[in-house]
Amino acid sequence: MKRTVFPNRWLPYALVAPQVAITLGFFFWPAFDSLRLSLYRASPFGDRLMWVGLWNFERLAGDEAYLRSALTSFVFSFVVTLVGLALALLLASLANAKIRGLTVYRSLLLWPYGIAPAVAGIIWLFIFHPSYGILPYLLAFVTAYQFNWFLKGWVALALVIVAAIWKQFGYNLAFYLAGLQAIETAVLEAASVDGAGPIRRFFAITFPLLSPVTFFLFTLNMTFAFFDTFGLIHSVTQGGPGDATSILVYRAWKDGFEGLQLGLSAAQSVILMALVIGLTALQFRYAEKRVTY
Amino acid sequence: MARDRGAWLAHAILGAAVVVLAFPLYYAFVISTQTLGEVTSLPPKLLPSTALLDNYAEAWARVKMGRLLLNSAIVALAVAFGKISISLLSAFAIVYFNFRGKQVVFWMIFVTLMLPVPVRIVSTYQVISVLGWVDTYWGLTVPLMASATGTFLFRQFYQTIPDSLAEAAQLDGAGPMRFLWSILLPLSKANIAALFVILFVYGWNDYLWPLMVTNRPEMRTAVIGIEALVPRTSQLPEWNVAMAAAMMVLLPPVLVIVAMQRWFVKGLIETEK
Numbered sequence: 001m002k003r004t005v006f007p008n009r010w011l012p013y014a015l016v017a018p019q020v021a022i023t024l025g026f027f028f029w030p031a032f033d034s035l036r037l038s039l040y041r042a043s044p045f046g047d048r049l050m051w052v053g054l055w056n057f058e059r060l061a062g063d064e065a066y067l068r069s070a071l072t073s074f075v076f077s078f079v080v081t082l083v084g085l086a087l088a089l090l091l092a093s094l095a096n097a098k099i100r101g102l103t104v105y106r107s108l109l110l111w112p113y114g115i116a117p118a119v120a121g122i123i124w125l126f127i128f129h130p131s132y133g134i135l136p137y138l139l140a141f142v143t144a145y146q147f148n149w150f151l152k153g154w155v156a157l158a159l160v161i162v163a164a165i166w167k168q169f170g171y172n173l174a175f176y177l178a179g180l181q182a183i184e185t186a187v188l189e190a191a192s193v194d195g196a197g198p199i200r201r202f203f204a205i206t207f208p209l210l211s212p213v214t215f216f217l218f219t220l221n222m223t224f225a226f227f228d229t230f231g232l233i234h235s236v237t238q239g240g241p242g243d244a245t246s247i248l249v250y251r252a253w254k255d256g257f258e259g260l261q262l263g264l265s266a267a268q269s270v271i272l273m274a275l276v277i278g279l280t281a282l283q284f285r286y287a288e289k290r291v292t293y
Numbered sequence: 294m295a296r297d298r299g300a301w302l303a304h305a306i307l308g309a310a311v312v313v314l315a316f317p318l319y320y321a322f323v324i325s326t327q328t329l330g331e332v333t334s335l336p337p338k339l340l341p342s343t344a345l346l347d348n349y350a351e352a353w354a355r356v357k358m359g360r361l362l363l364n365s366a367i368v369a370l371a372v373a374f375g376k377i378s379i380s381l382l383s384a385f386a387i388v389y390f391n392f393r394g395k396q397v398v399f400w401m402i403f404v405t406l407m408l409p410v411p412v413r414i415v416s417t418y419q420v421i422s423v424l425g426w427v428d429t430y431w432g433l434t435v436p437l438m439a440s441a442t443g444t445f446l447f448r449q450f451y452q453t454i455p456d457s458l459a460e461a462a463q464l465d466g467a468g469p470m471r472f473l474w475s476i477l478l479p480l481s482k483a484n485i486a487a488l489f490v491i492l493f494v495y496g497w498n499d500y501l502w503p504l505m506v507t508n509r510p511e512m513r514t515a516v517i518g519i520e521a522l523v524p525r526t527s528q529l530p531e532w533n534v535a536m537a538a539a540m541m542v543l544l545p546p547v548l549v550i551v552a553m554q555r556w557f558v559k560g561l562i563e564t565e566k
Binding site: 005006008009011012013015016018019020022023024025026027028029030031033034037091094095096097098099101105106107108109110111112113114115116117118119120122123124125126127129131132133134137150166169170171173227230231234235249252253256257262265266269270272273276277280 | 299300302303304306307310311314315317318320321324332333335336337379380382383385386387389390391392395398401402404405406407408409411412413414415416417418419420435436438439440444459463468469470472494497498500501504505516517519520523526530532535536539542543546547548549550551554557558561
């Protein structure tokens with residue numbers, strides 16, 4: 001708490017006014033309105049709202065396509081996060097030595113963060129292109145399997161997963177490298193003298209000491225994969241083929257904007273809201289208790 | 294000996310990571326320099342060719358790239374400076390003033406963290422449409438300017454500034470706005486720069502919001518506008534033009550990161566805390 005406080009009655013209100021106005025108008029009111037809309041259904045011509053209680057939620061719970069979307073979202077987010085982090089941690093551990101030029105490597109690793117998911121998607125779309133892409137071309141030497149994402153859902157999912165991991169990978173690696181450099185070599189050397197092998201040393205010392213970095217990267221990557229990949233899906237696969245890459249955010253947007261099913265879309269927003277609130281709560285609990293700083 | 298081998302291995306791994314990471318960008322660039330015939334020939338050609346100018350000019354003309362890039366620049370700069378100013382002012386009010394309702398304001402700002410655009414898709418659009426802000430720069434930028442992370446960043450920073458500075462300013466007869474302008478602002482330069490990089494990249498690359506609040510092609514931002522150039526199944530496979538467009542759209546935020554790297558790293562760490 002500051003001891004020095006400026007005595008002024010109205011100025012502080014003027015200072016917070018823009019923030020408060022935007023927060024109320026574009027965050028609180030729409031969030032509240034989503035809650036309200038989720039209990040209604042738009043009439044076929046969209047001119048009237050009919051009260052339907054929890055019908056939208058019941059419909060979603062019984063809708064196989066929606067449940068599939070939920071599964072796709074979780075698979076997508078967890079694969080992007082876990083594979084991305086595991087790979088980054090593995091490489092960082094192998095490359096953990098006191099070497100020159102680390103800042104140069106850092107520069108060469110961080111730039112993909114600046115590429116929009118949608119643009120990353122377009123680049124990978126061509127790399128995966130069944131007729132002209134380099135990846136199916138190379139894979140054709142190894143197997144006769146047709147890696148055609150237009151036809152096979154899992155290939156489409158792999159395509160967006162790879163694009164997402166690619167965009168995140170450099171800075172995951174850069175953060176792990178920095179985290180590893182901060183660990184005292186004396187601790188590891190002592191363990192080594194006590195007869196602990198490299199794998200034992202990693203799991204007993206390095207990994208626990210890296211837990212704040214891992215936690216930070218985990219939340220960041222999960223949020224990214226869950227919410228910020230909308231552009232990737234929209235510009236690359238449009239949820240397809242079928243609904244193989246239709247993640248929850250994409251479905252909520254599509255039902256609302258293309259299907260004009262406002263109540264149904266609002267109900268999906270409410271479910272997403274519950275998810276975010278749960279994740280944030282978890283984040284704060286976990287950040288306070290478990291992680292070694 | 295062991296140390297040498299470790300260093301050698303480290304260079305090999307990091308070098309390989311850098312190359313693998315850069316390959317898709319290199320490949321996209323190479324494609325953007327080839328003719329249609331080269332793009333569609335197998336095996337894929339991995340060296341730059343001669344059609345660079347043709348492809349970039351074609352992409353530029355076909356989607357009115359100049360307008361798209363201008364829109365993106367306006368949005369990215371307005372969002373970055375708007376968010377920075379708004380959060381700077383609210384953090385100043387929260388740290389340096391006592392006022393009724395301060396706790397409420399603080400919690401309100403905190404709660405916005407839990408309400409990203411995807412959780413209020415349809416309703417936020419309705420607010421924009423009631424205001425008549427569809428297809429306007431107001432609609433594209435103002436609703437994105439509230440920032441919990443920015444406010445917390447500045448709040449945390451102000452709390453580390455010794456009280457004696459504000460006391461001295463008061464003794465010299467400087468009012469609060471004077472103190473903010475001549476003392477706090479210069480001290481906040483590094484934080485502002487850090488936040489700027491993160492927010493510029495965010496504003497430039499954001500997709501869902503501009504997709505929702507714009508319908509007219511000339512109000513689209515670049516990340517959305519170039520989708521029209523991606524060849525679909527029934528179209529001529531002009532991937533060279535698509536890649537030329539992709540290169541133009543990805544360059545500005547990547548350059549900002551490279552040029553302001555020190556602040557970028559600081560920003561990444563500070564905003565996610």
